[in-house]
Amino acid sequence: VTSPRKVAIVGVGYSTVGRRTGLSLAQLSVQASAAALADAGLKGSDVDGIAVHCFPHQAIAATLVGDLIGAPDLGFYAGSFDGAAYSAAAMHGYAAVASGMSEVCLTLRPVLRDGANGLTAGFGDAPVPDRRQFQMPFGALTPVQFAGCYMRRHMERYGTTEEHFGAFAVGQREYAARNEEALIRDPLTLEDYLSARYISKPARLLDCDYPVDSASALIFTTEERARDLRQRPVLIESFASATTPDTDMYLVPEMTRTSPWDAARRMWAQTNLTVADVDVAGLYDGFTFIPLQWLEALGFCGEGESGPFVAEGQTRVSGRIPTNTDGGACNVGRRHGANFFIEVTRQLRGQGGCRQVPDAEVGVVTNSVGVFSACALLTAG
Amino acid sequence: MQPPDVLPIRPLEDIDSAPFWAALREHRLTAQHCAACGNLQYPPRPACRRCLSFALDQEPLSGRGTLVTYTVTVQSFHRYFDDKIPYVLGVVALPEQDDLRILTRVVDVQEGELHAGLGLTVDFEEVSPELTLPVFRAATIAEVSA
Numbered sequence: 001v002t003s004p005r006k007v008a009i010v011g012v013g014y015s016t017v018g019r020r021t022g023l024s025l026a027q028l029s030v031q032a033s034a035a036a037l038a039d040a041g042l043k044g045s046d047v048d049g050i051a052v053h054c055f056p057h058q059a060i061a062a063t064l065v066g067d068l069i070g071a072p073d074l075g076f077y078a079g080s081f082d083g084a085a086y087s088a089a090a091m092h093g094y095a096a097v098a099s100g101m102s103e104v105c106l107t108l109r110p111v112l113r114d115g116a117n118g119l120t121a122g123f124g125d126a127p128v129p130d131r132r133q134f135q136m137p138f139g140a141l142t143p144v145q146f147a148g149c150y151m152r153r154h155m156e157r158y159g160t161t162e163e164h165f166g167a168f169a170v171g172q173r174e175y176a177a178r179n180e181e182a183l184i185r186d187p188l189t190l191e192d193y194l195s196a197r198y199i200s201k202p203a204r205l206l207d208c209d210y211p212v213d214s215a216s217a218l219i220f221t222t223e224e225r226a227r228d229l230r231q232r233p234v235l236i237e238s239f240a241s242a243t244t245p246d247t248d249m250y251l252v253p254e255m256t257r258t259s260p261w262d263a264a265r266r267m268w269a270q271t272n273l274t275v276a277d278v279d280v281a282g283l284y285d286g287f288t289f290i291p292l293q294w295l296e297a298l299g300f301c302g303e304g305e306s307g308p309f310v311a312e313g314q315t316r317v318s319g320r321i322p323t324n325t326d327g328g329a330c331n332v333g334r335r336h337g338a339n340f341f342i343e344v345t346r347q348l349r350g351q352g353g354c355r356q357v358p359d360a361e362v363g364v365v366t367n368s369v370g371v372f373s374a375c376a377l378l379t380a381g
Numbered sequence: 382m383q384p385p386d387v388l389p390i391r392p393l394e395d396i397d398s399a400p401f402w403a404a405l406r407e408h409r410l411t412a413q414h415c416a417a418c419g420n421l422q423y424p425p426r427p428a429c430r431r432c433l434s435f436a437l438d439q440e441p442l443s444g445r446g447t448l449v450t451y452t453v454t455v456q457s458f459h460r461y462f463d464d465k466i467p468y469v470l471g472v473v474a475l476p477e478q479d480d481l482r483i484l485t486r487v488v489d490v491q492e493g494e495l496h497a498g499l500g501l502t503v504d505f506e507e508v509s510p511e512l513t514l515p516v517f518r519a520a521t522i523a524e525v526s527a
Contacts, residue, residue, distance in 0.1 A: 125388045133392030134424045137514060138486050140470055141390075141458035148452025149472060156450070156497045200470075201453040248424070250472050250484040255450060 004098035008226035008233040008381060011040025011219035012342040017183070017333055019113060021213040025060045026068060028215035029110045033069050036217035041230030042104060044069035047219075049076035049102025051092035053336075056081040058112050065108060076102040084241060084368035085109070085284070085337030086216065091374060093220040094239050103221060109338040110215035131248055144208055146249040147287035148200035150370070153255040154289060155202065157304065162202050164307030165288045166193035169206050169330060171316040172285065176327025178355040184210060184331040207288040209329035216338030218345070226381065233381030234345045237273060237362075240266035241374040249370045256304070259373040260297035260366065267375050268299075275299040278377075279360040280347045281321050282340030285328040290369040291315070295323075298364060298375070322357045337367035341376070348380040389461050389508045397425040400439045405513040408505045412481060414440035421478045444503035445524070446473035446517055451487060451495050467492075473501055473517050486516045500525045 013035025015021075015028040023031075029052075037043060047069060050062040062077040078092040086109040096102035128136045140146070154160045170190055176182035188206070196206040226233035242262035244252045252258050268274070275298060283291035292306035300321050301309035309315075315323035326332050326343035335342075344363035346352055352360070366375040394402050401423075404411045412423045417434035428435045451471040457463045471487040487495065488504065501517040502524050508514055 127391040127393035129393040129395070131424060133394070133398060135484060136390045136459075137392055137508075137512065138470065138484060138516075139390075139454060139459075139462055139465070139468055140484055141462075145452050145454055145470055148454070149450045149470065152452060153450040153497070197455075199454075199456045201455060203452065245480075248484070251482050253480065 005100060006223040007094050007097045007220050007236045008223050009218055009236065009341070009345050009378070010221050010226045010229045010231055010233055011036040011038075011042060011217075012345050013037070013039050013217050014181070014335070014342070015110075015215040017212050017214040017335075019212055023213060025058060025110050025112060026064070028213060029060055029065055029108055030068050032110070032215035032217035033065065033106055033108060036106070036219050037069075039231065040219045042219060044071055046104050047071040047106050048074060049093065049096045049105030050074055050108065051076075051078040051080070051089040051096065051105060052108045052110070053080045053083070053086055053089040054110065060110060065106070069106070076105060084372045084374045086335070086341065087241065087337055087367035087374035087376075090218070090341060090376070091239065091241055093218075094236060097220045097222060103225060105220045107218045107220060108215065109336050111213070111334060111336050113211040113213050113334070134248070135250070140250065143249075144203050144287065145200040146370070147207060147289060148203040149250060150255045150287075151202050151207070151289045154292070154307075157256055158307065160292075160307035162194065163190060164311050165202075165207060165292070166190050167311040168285075168288045168291060168315065169193050171310065171313065172324040172328040173331060174317060175325045175355055176331035178353075179326050179332065182327040182331045183212065183333050184327070203287065206330070209286050209334045210331065212333030214333055214335050216335045216342060218338065218341055223381065232349045234348045235379045235381045237377040237379045238267045238270035239374070239376040240264070240270070241372070242266065243372045244370070247371045252370055255370070256293065258293065258370045260294050260369055260375070263373050263375045264297040264299070267377055271377055273362060273377060273379075277362045278321060278364050280325060280344055280357045280363040281315075281323045282325075282344045282363065282365040283323055284337055284340060284367045284369065285324060285330055286368070288330070291323060293369055294366045294375070298366075325352060325355045325357060340365040340367065344378055348378055387461055389512060390459060391509075391512055397427055401425050402512070404439055404441075405505065405515060406511075408513065410442045410444050410503050410515045411439040412442055412475070412477070413437045421481050423481060423483055442475055442477055445520065446475050446483070446501040446503070448472075448487065448495065448497060448499040448501055449474050449482065450497060453492055469495065471517065483515070486514070487518070488516045489518045494519070
């Protein structure tokens with residue numbers, strides 16, 4: 001039995017990003033892929049593996065992406081609409097390179113902005129199928145409603161407050177102000193947060209990520225191949241995914257302790273590094289409660305203690321663990337998980353510009369929460 | 382009131398879910414019960430997820446429950462709910478089995494009275510001739526001690 005090959009991230013890139021770009025999924029996908037390939041010093045013809053993650057109602061096939069970028073022959077391809085956002089594509093890309101099925105694997109997350117009614121709008125008056133029939137007739141129509149339930153559960157179980165969630169929003173906005181690629185950069189105070197309108201109490205508008213048209217791409221290859229490419233390699237030290245017994249976000253056994261605990265346990269089991277070694281974090285912020293759950297699951301603070309930890313400023317510029325140094329998806333827009341991998345990669349290369357975490361050598365990235373999630377430990381190669 | 386052309390959001394009943402929705406039209410809250418191992422499960426599935434037996438029937442539940450968590454939705458995301466906001470979505474633990482929960486609406490409880498552990502009892506909301514939803518309201522003292 002040969003041991004899995006070490007996987008490196010060698011190229012990262014984004015498409016044009018905005019609220020209404022007028023671009024198609026194909027255009028966004030090719031823009032991001034071309035940017036990541038150029039970053040790595042590779043061509044489309046070098047790609048022999050592609051993994052794409054999409055929403056089911058806005059999908060593009062991995063093999064079509066191969067056609068569009070001029071990949072002559074794919075030894076590996078995977079299209080996914082299931083699982084923990086971009087990390088589902090990363091999981092496929094990681095497995096493809098580690099196993100030897102691909103030498104140069106493009107991982108891609110294109111996403112089109114949905115309207116205010118998002119995922120529910122498409123149904124019109126048609127009856128709703130599958131598991132959604134046990135949610136939507138009751139009025140559970142959009143993810144911010146489960147966010148409200150998760151926040152309330154943490155508040156009732158641990159005494160967490162709305163100000164604690166607000167402190168996270170305020171802290172990562174400081175980083176957004178330093179990031180020219182962030183779409184929202186105005187200073188944010190706790191008072192601003194508390195005066196933002198509720199959508200589904202206690203979840204407010206400023207607890208939500210910012211929906212945009214975007215595509216994000218990362219190129220994975222072997223550690224050996226990475227040495228010959230343009231950028232300082234960033235190595236995937238360990239990578240883990242996890243799920244819960246129920247795939248319904250509302251019916252998980254305990255909302256304050258969901259799949260991130262299992263993903264984190266698996267991730268730490270694959271490495272000799274510990275939480276004390278981590279210099280920078282990219283923690284998925286589809287809603288502000290999610291990074292708080294990850295801070296606990298990864299061990300940056302004790303279970304139930306993430307609220308005070310964040311309120312003390314421990315995730316901010318001079319805190320224990322600088323977190324979401326690009327501003328997070330609340331401010332750079334919904335890249336659906338990929339921006340955490342890209343930003344931490346840039347930090348470990350030393351390309352963080354005026355938001356660079358000094359001497360960053362080890363970073364942790366996470367995607368999603370609840371029924372499925374994933375995390376990875378990245379190191380400067 | 383909504384204009385008559387505004388339809389509620391209806392379930393697309395399937396081979397697994399039809400018995401659940403049919404029982405609700407008769408004002409019975411049920412869960413799937415496995416004849417082989419006794420497991421109860423909701424939402425409905427093709428087979429028992431504990432033993433993979435396909436011998437499932439619908440078992441009536443007591444209608445009691447305990448609030449686990451909740452959210453007060455103040456924005457409407459479908460025109461049917463335009464005149465129904467704010468409303469309370471709640472996760473309710475059902476006493477018949479440890480892992481048995483239902484996502485539902487909690488009705489007739491003031492926002493300040495909502496908290497984890499609140500004792501609830503089922504009620505049946507006849508949305509249309511085809512659709513009855515199980516919603517939960519606060520249990521009375523008599524119901525809690527019964």
